[in-house]
Amino acid sequence: MQYSVRKFDAVIVGAGGAGLRAAIQLSEAGFKTAVLTKVFPTRSHTVAAQGGVAASLGNSEEDHWHWHMYDTVKGSDWLGDQDAIEFMCRKANEVVVELEHYGMPFDRLDNGKIYQRPFGGHMSNFGEKPVRRSCAAADRTGHAMLHAMYQRNIKVNTQFFVEWQALDLVRDAEGDVMGVTAMDMETGEIVVFHAKATIFATGGAGRIYYSSTNAFINTGDGVGMAARAGIPLEDMEFWQFHPTGVAGAGVLITEGVRGEGGILRNSDGERFMERYAPNAKDLASRDVVSRAMTTEINEGRGCGPNKDFVLLDITHLPPETIMKRLPGIHEIGIQFAGVDCLKEPLPVVPTCHYQMGGIPTNYLGQVVVPKGGNQSEPVHGFYAAGECACASVHGANRLGTNSLLDLLVFGKSAGETAVNDLRANVKSHKPLAQEAIDRTLARVVRLNNQKDGADVHETRLAMQRTMQKHAGVFRFKDMLAEGVARIDEIAGQVAQTQIKDKSMVFNTARIEALELDNLIEVAKATIVSANARTESRGAHVRDDAVDCPETPDGRDDKNWLKHTLWYREGNRLDYKPVQMKPMSVDTIELKKRAY
Amino acid sequence: MAEDRRARINRLKWHCRRALLELDLVFDRFWERYEDTLDAQGEKVLESLLELEDHDLWALVSGRDATDDPQLAAMIERLREVSPMANFE
Ligand SMILES: Cc1cc2nc3c(=O)[nH]c(=O)nc-3n(C[C@H](O)[C@H](O)[C@H](O)COP(=O)(O)OP(=O)(O)OC[C@H]3O[C@@H](n4cnc5c(N)ncnc54)[C@H](O)[C@@H]3O)c2cc1C
Numbered sequence: 001m002q003y004s005v006r007k008f009d010a011v012i013v014g015a016g017g018a019g020l021r022a023a024i025q026l027s028e029a030g031f032k033t034a035v036l037t038k039v040f041p042t043r044s045h046t047v048a049a050q051g052g053v054a055a056s057l058g059n060s061e062e063d064h065w066h067w068h069m070y071d072t073v074k075g076s077d078w079l080g081d082q083d084a085i086e087f088m089c090r091k092a093n094e095v096v097v098e099l100e101h102y103g104m105p106f107d108r109l110d111n112g113k114i115y116q117r118p119f120g121g122h123m124s125n126f127g128e129k130p131v132r133r134s135c136a137a138a139d140r141t142g143h144a145m146l147h148a149m150y151q152r153n154i155k156v157n158t159q160f161f162v163e164w165q166a167l168d169l170v171r172d173a174e175g176d177v178m179g180v181t182a183m184d185m186e187t188g189e190i191v192v193f194h195a196k197a198t199i200f201a202t203g204g205a206g207r208i209y210y211s212s213t214n215a216f217i218n219t220g221d222g223v224g225m226a227a228r229a230g231i232p233l234e235d236m237e238f239w240q241f242h243p244t245g246v247a248g249a250g251v252l253i254t255e256g257v258r259g260e261g262g263i264l265r266n267s268d269g270e271r272f273m274e275r276y277a278p279n280a281k282d283l284a285s286r287d288v289v290s291r292a293m294t295t296e297i298n299e300g301r302g303c304g305p306n307k308d309f310v311l312l313d314i315t316h317l318p319p320e321t322i323m324k325r326l327p328g329i330h331e332i333g334i335q336f337a338g339v340d341c342l343k344e345p346l347p348v349v350p351t352c353h354y355q356m357g358g359i360p361t362n363y364l365g366q367v368v369v370p371k372g373g374n375q376s377e378p379v380h381g382f383y384a385a386g387e388c389a390c391a392s393v394h395g396a397n398r399l400g401t402n403s404l405l406d407l408l409v410f411g412k413s414a415g416e417t418a419v420n421d422l423r424a425n426v427k428s429h430k431p432l433a434q435e436a437i438d439r440t441l442a443r444v445v446r447l448n449n450q451k452d453g454a455d456v457h458e459t460r461l462a463m464q465r466t467m468q469k470h471a472g473v474f475r476f477k478d479m480l481a482e483g484v485a486r487i488d489e490i491a492g493q494v495a496q497t498q499i500k501d502k503s504m505v506f507n508t509a510r511i512e513a514l515e516l517d518n519l520i521e522v523a524k525a526t527i528v529s530a531n532a533r534t535e536s537r538g539a540h541v542r543d544d545a546v547d548c549p550e551t552p553d554g555r556d557d558k559n560w561l562k563h564t565l566w567y568r569e570g571n572r573l574d575y576k577p578v579q580m581k582p583m584s585v586d587t588i589e590l591k592k593r594a595y
Numbered sequence: 596m597a598e599d600r601r602a603r604i605n606r607l608k609w610h611c612r613r614a615l616l617e618l619d620l621v622f623d624r625f626w627e628r629y630e631d632t633l634d635a636q637g638e639k640v641l642e643s644l645l646e647l648e649d650h651d652l653w654a655l656v657s658g659r660d661a662t663d664d665p666q667l668a669a670m671i672e673r674l675r676e677v678s679p680m681a682n683f684e
Contacts, residue, residue, distance in 0.1 A: 038612070039612055039613075039614075042614075042648070043612075043613055043614045043649060044614060045614050046614070047614035047615065047649055047650070048614055048615055048616070140650055143614075143648070143649070143650060163609065185609060186606075212616075213616060214616065215612075215613060215614055215615060215616045215618075215619050216612055216616075216619045217612050217614075249616075249620055250616055251616055251617055251620070252616075327659065328657060328659065331657040331658055331659065332617070332657075335617070335621070335656075335657065335675075336617070336620065501601075501605075503601055503602065503605070505601075505602035505605060505606065506602065506605035506606040506608070506609045507605060508605055508608050508609055511609070
């Protein structure tokens with residue numbers, strides 16, 4: 001199989017928020033920078049983000065980065081690295097103001113300053129009361145952000161390769177990275193992007209689950225590529241579930257619906273949240289509501305022919321309120337559940353929303369791996385940011401609006417570190433590792449020639465259903481163990497997928513088969529890591545983790561205050577300590593996480 | 596000729612990969628139903644619809660917004676008509 005080589009100073013895979021932010025840094029510094037993306041930049045999944053981006057600007061009331069840091073550490077259930085969290089919260093104002101200068105149309109106060117609104121988990125004065133910290137641009141924050149940054153990139157001559165699919169990392173025997181292999185979707189041609197710096201910003205892998213709020217494009221390509229190249233994946237057992245995705249479709253129904261008085265009911269019509277959270281009821285935090293829903297379903301009180309969802313009821317609200325205060329919900333019900341929510345309740349299930357783990361990085365955006373006694377040795381030439389990376393600022397649970405912040409801060413950081421490395425250390429291109437290129441070619445040839453293989457759609461569905469059932473919002477010892485075996489079996493089928501369409505131009509069957517190669521790595525990492533972690537922490541909740549004074553809510557700091565590292569080779573696990581020491585302030589000491 | 600059509604349809608299909616899950620789901624059903632029968636005119640209309648920003652496109656498909664262009668409106672109707680089914684697999 002033929003391929004050609006193109007040389008750049010830097011190659012960035014991904015043109016969502018993280019990739020675009022990193023690219024600005026490199027292009028502004030005058031480096032020849034290529035950005036590869038599967039879809040047009042402003043169709044990246046960041047567009048879906050509406051809630052806003054967190055920054056303690058204090059425009060409406062007093063706020064402080066230290067309070068934001070406290071909230072983030074607590075939200076992470078103490079699994080977040082406190083140096084990275086301090087770094088992110090301190091940098092927040094700077095990156096938001098920069099964005100403003102790139103032309104981001106933030107909502108404004110009368111005095112012209114950026115308007116800020118409250119968001120779950122963000123508090124003032126170390127957890128005292130809610131604070132207005134989220135900056136938004138109407139309900140199109142992510143979209144406006146991408147536009148502003150895309151325009152900026154055009155100005156500074158970033159070179160975009162739109163509708164290109166990166167296939168594999170090119171990493172040599174010493175562990176250094178010198179670019180990626182990629183396919184031009186338009187022609188099917190394979191090109192090696194030879195670079196001195198490679199940055200991954202490929203977003204999350206929410207499509208490993210059957211029920212997911214993520215668009216189809218979120219297939220964890222960067223995470224899969226890193227795993228195949230021998231990079232361990234960090235904390236992959238931690239996935240945030242949103243309580244109310246439309247059953248069967250995944251489409252997100254905002255918290256606002258329960259805020260306006262929506263009630264969750266089981267098959268008996270009971271308002272079951274009264275039993276689980278007598279005070280907050282349906283407005284309890286995401287993880288509490290999701291777990292309660294799962295318990296109802298597991299105990300046979302789910303609705304529908306398969307008893308596999310619960311109902312979100314707003315039929316008691318005045319239709320005017322629904323149409324005015326919750327625009328779009330009515331239409332979502334009709335389109336995706338076949339239900340008129342003015343007359344009938346909506347079927348909902350806890351739905352995968354956000355990937356907390358990913359490619360291990362430090363706060364500089366460098367990818368780090370254990371090597372020769374050092375737990376976090378930077379991989380030469382390799383950086384990552386955004387949802388595909390694990391800095392780790394979200395730890396076991398992410399706060400809303402912190403991921404748009406994550407991608408701005410660490411996108412910039414990764415770009416800046418790459419610029420410094422290119423200026424100081426890396427003057428020339430390291431020769432390409434032929435072996436790594438051959439592995440990609442072999443993978444594509446295998447797929448093209450496979451006979452009597454597995455169907456891509458069916459295999460993906462089997463994986464998604466297994467993940468949903470065995471490693472969903474509430475986890476059980478036996479189910480996890482069974483799930484590990486089942487996913488292993490499915491991985492065997494993924495290695496033998498077959499496509500009928502062998503054409504070259506935009507062969508979506510081939511693209512999806514190659515995406516599945518990545519999804520399965522994420523699924524394996526998730527279920528193996530979850531199976532091993534026998535405590536409950538943040539979004540990882542196990543039925544067999546005991547709630548007692550030593551391990552409150554099942555959280556076992558003595559044995560499990562550590563990051564998981566999953567290696568593809570041998571399906572092996574390792575662990576590394578959590579960075580409890582911030583950069584300048586005192587450690588935020590362990591406490592029970594209660595709101 | 597058949598080769599050409601396949602290439603064009605494949606390209607359109609990829610352009611239906613959007614940032615919003617809502618649209619992915621709608622297009623998924625659309626292709627299931629119309630892949631074999633979409634004519635050249637339909638391809639053209641769909642292509643211009645796909646030029647829109649995702650939020651604007653969803654506003655049209657979800658009926659919160661409307662278009663004056665009769666051809667676009669007809670295509671939007673087709674997208675709406677295939678969607679109201681809960682079984683998205
Ligand atoms: C419905 C929804 C609402 C949300 N709301 C908020 C919110 O209000 N606030 C908040 O902070 N967070 C929110 N989030 C989370 C947040 O949107 C994401 O975490 C974030 O946008 C991810 O950005 P990213 O730059 O890492 O990746 P993405 O924006 O997903 O971009 C990934 C990029 O990588 C490219 N890519 C991937 N694989 C390849 C490949 N193989 N080759 C080439 N290119 C590739 C894609 O084309 C794309 O350009 C929300 C998430 C969802 C699902």
